[in-house]
Amino acid sequence: MVFAYDTEATLAFTSALVNTGERVSNSTVDTLADTDALRALLDENDYSGRRDGDAAELEAVRALRPLFRRFWELDRDDSVALVNGILRDANALPQLVRHGDWDWHLHATESDAPLATRMAVEVAMAFIDVIRGDELDRLKRCAADDCDGVLVDLSRNRSKRFCDAGNCGNRMNVLAYRARQSSGA
Numbered sequence: 679m680v681f682a683y684d685t686e687a688t689l690a691f692t693s694a695l696v697n698t699g700e701r702v703s704n705s706t707v708d709t710l711a712d713t714d715a716l717r718a719l720l721d722e723n724d725y726s727g728r729r730d731g732d733a734a735e736l737e738a739v740r741a742l743r744p745l746f747r748r749f750w751e752l753d754r755d756d757s758v759a760l761v762n763g764i765l766r767d768a769n770a771l772p773q774l775v776r777h778g779d780w781d782w783h784l785h786a787t788e789s790d791a792p793l794a795t796r797m798a799v800e801v802a803m804a805f806i807d808v809i810r811g812d813e814l815d816r817l818k819r820c821a822a823d824d825c826d827g828v829l830v831d832l833s834r835n836r837s838k839r840f841c842d843a844g845n846c847g848n849r850m851n852v853l854a855y856r857a858r859q860s861s862g863a
């Protein structure tokens with residue numbers, strides 16, 4: 679494990695959220711288009727705390743995507759400014775909590791704070807570890823030509839190249855196989 683388990687879960691969630699708004703394996707369909715899609719994403723990631731399930735909440739979460747995308751573009755010092763700004767704006771107060779199947783982990787907002795606020799703070803807290811450990815090179819863009827997806831490479835040998843959203847690894851394997859077949863034949 680590269681980071682603490684809650685940090686790794688949040689990093690995976692961050693890339694999944696960002697990828698809902700990216701061109702992923704040549705599809706520009708926004709996969710966070712309605713409140714049902716948001717509910718599914720939250721359930722998949724075992725997201726606790728307040729959910730309003732309304733359009734305002736959906737809009738606020740959607741607006742986080744370009745903000746979080748910046749972590750894949752900024753250098754280390756600028757990432758620090760982004761993290762500190764989010765934590766300051768939300769008056770974040772880190773506390774260890776335990777709930778459901780989750781052992782002790784960090785929350786820095788009240789569970790009844792708006793979803794987008796909690797999400798922003800949780801992501802900022804996760805990137806503290808990325809920045810502090812100088813692991814920003816684990817933040818990668820998908821290597822498929824037709825994909826703008828992002829990923830967090832948590833593999834031991836830093837060998838992950840493709841995003842999870844577009845099934846790009848398998849897709850590229852199939853394309854490479856076909857290319858080999860046609861050139862070999």
Ligand SMILES: [Zn+2]
Nearest residue numbers: 726777780785
């Ligand atoms: Zn929690």
Ligand SMILES: [Zn+2]
Nearest residue numbers: 820825841846
């Ligand atoms: Zn991809």
